[in-house]
Amino acid sequence: MSYELRCRECGKSWGNQPLSICEDCFSPLEVAYDYEWLRGPVTRERISARAPNMWRYAELLPLPQNFRLTVPAGFTPLLPAPRLAQSLGAKTLLLKNDAVCLPSLSFKDRVVAVALAQARNFGFDTVACSSTGNLANAVAAQAARNGLKAWIFIPADLEPAKILGTQVFGAKVVRIAGSYDQVNRLCSQIADEHPWGFVNVNLRPYYAEGSKTVGFEIAEQLGWRLPDNVVVPMAGGSLITKIKKAFDELVLLGLVEPKPVKIFGAQATGCSPISTAVKAGNAEIEPQKPATLARSLAIGNPADGHYAIKTIRSSGGWAEDISDPEVVESIQLLAQTEGVFTETAGGVTVGCARKLYQQGRIRPDETTVLCITGNGLKTTDIFAGKYEAEEPIRPKMADFAARLERTLEPQRPIQESVEA
Numbered sequence: 001m002s003y004e005l006r007c008r009e010c011g012k013s014w015g016n017q018p019l020s021i022c023e024d025c026f027s028p029l030e031v032a033y034d035y036e037w038l039r040g041p042v043t044r045e046r047i048s049a050r051a052p053n054m055w056r057y058a059e060l061l062p063l064p065q066n067f068r069l070t071v072p073a074g075f076t077p078l079l080p081a082p083r084l085a086q087s088l089g090a091k092t093l094l095l096k097n098d099a100v101c102l103p104s105l106s107f108k109d110r111v112v113a114v115a116l117a118q119a120r121n122f123g124f125d126t127v128a129c130s131s132t133g134n135l136a137n138a139v140a141a142q143a144a145r146n147g148l149k150a151w152i153f154i155p156a157d158l159e160p161a162k163i164l165g166t167q168v169f170g171a172k173v174v175r176i177a178g179s180y181d182q183v184n185r186l187c188s189q190i191a192d193e194h195p196w197g198f199v200n201v202n203l204r205p206y207y208a209e210g211s212k213t214v215g216f217e218i219a220e221q222l223g224w225r226l227p228d229n230v231v232v233p234m235a236g237g238s239l240i241t242k243i244k245k246a247f248d249e250l251v252l253l254g255l256v257e258p259k260p261v262k263i264f265g266a267q268a269t270g271c272s273p274i275s276t277a278v279k280a281g282n283a284e285i286e287p288q289k290p291a292t293l294a295r296s297l298a299i300g301n302p303a304d305g306h307y308a309i310k311t312i313r314s315s316g317g318w319a320e321d322i323s324d325p326e327v328v329e330s331i332q333l334l335a336q337t338e339g340v341f342t343e344t345a346g347g348v349t350v351g352c353a354r355k356l357y358q359q360g361r362i363r364p365d366e367t368t369v370l371c372i373t374g375n376g377l378k379t380t381d382i383f384a385g386k387y388e389a390e391e392p393i394r395p396k397m398a399d400f401a402a403r404l405e406r407t408l409e410p411q412r413p414i415q416e417s418v419e420a
C-alpha cells in the first residue's frame, strides 16, 4: 500500500483503519502517501488516457486494493465565464462546475465515493453521516448503488429538496432539533456505540481526500497548469485545504510547473467563523451560532477551521463573507450571465469573488477559478415569492400580443439589479 494515516501534528503513523483522531495527541489524522514510489506510475499521459471521472487520479487517492468502480463521479466542466467576468470587472474567469457532479449534484459525491470504497474495505454494512444536506444526498445515493444501508443525521430544518433527495434512496433519515454542530456531536457518540462507517467521523481522513480531485481536475483542464487564484466556499473548511494539497502534490510529482496559487475562502456572514478569523488575523476560529440561508455552509464550529486559515494565509489569499440578500443576488447573477444554476454555496462564492475584485485582492488579468459546488434546484425555497408566475393567458394570438405589450418596457441591465 502506498498510503497510510498519519497524525497532522505529532506525525505518528496509524496504518489504515477507520480512525480520524490521533490517540496520542488528539489531533486529526491525514492520509500520507509515498510520493517517491508514485513518481513512476503517475504521468500526465497515463492520467489523460483514462475515463473522464475522478478515478483517473486513483494513485493519488486512498483506494483499497479491492477497489471496484461503482460510481463514476467527478470530472465536471471547467467553464470560461466571460459574461460573469465582465460583470465583476474581471478578464480571465472560470467556473469549476460541480453543480452537475454525478450522481447527486454536488462536490460531496467526490468525498463519499472515496469514503464508501474504504467502508466496503473495512467490512461495514452500514454507512452514516451528519450533514448540512449535500452530504446526506451523496451518502444516500451512493449507499444504494453499493448495496449498503445508510443512516443520515441532519438538522430538522434543512431545505425540503435536500431531505426528500435523501429519503428517496431508501436511507434512514433522522431529523434533529438542533444545529449542525449538535448533530455532529451526537454522531461522534453514535459512532462509538455502533459499528457503522461514518463517512465524516471515523472515515473522515479517507473521505476528505476525495476533495483533492477538484484541484487535480482544475489543473488538468487548464492544460496541466495551476491557476493564479481559486475561490472556495467553506463549511467545515476541508475542501479548501484539499484543493491546496492537490496543487502541491501535482508540483511534487512534476505534473505541473511550480507556481504560487492564492487560495481565497468564501462564507456567508451569518456563519463566518473562518473568514472572521482570517480578517482579524487570528490563527484559531471562534465558534458561531449559524444564522444564514446558506444551509450547506452553516457549520459554526468547523473541524478544519484552523487548517483552512493556515492554507489561506500561507498562500497569500484572503477570506470574505456576504449577506444573505447578496447570496440570492449572486445566484441570479451567475444564472443570468452564464446559464449555471447554483445552490446557496455557489452564490456565496460568486458574491465573495465580486468583493475580492472590488478590493483589488484579485486582479482582473489573473486566471481565477470559482468553485461552484452544488446545484440550485436543491435550494429553490430561498426564492419564495421572488418569481411569482403571471396569470395564464388563453391560447390566442390576441392574448399574447397584450402580454408582449405589457412586457416591452426597456430591460434593466443585470448589473444594476445586483448593485442595488
Ligand SMILES: *Cc1c(COP(=O)(O)O)cnc(C)c1O
Binding pocket: 106, 107, 108, 134, 135, 233, 234, 235, 236, 237, 238, 239, 240, 296, 297, 343, 345, 346, 373, 374
Ligand atoms: C459541504 C459543502 C461545502 C464546504 O465543504 P467543506 O469541505 O465542509 O468546507 C461547499 N459547498 C457545498 C455545496 C457543500 O455541500
Ligand SMILES: [Zn+2]
Binding pocket: 007, 008, 009, 010, 011, 012, 022, 023, 024, 025, 026, 027
Ligand atoms: Zn498525534
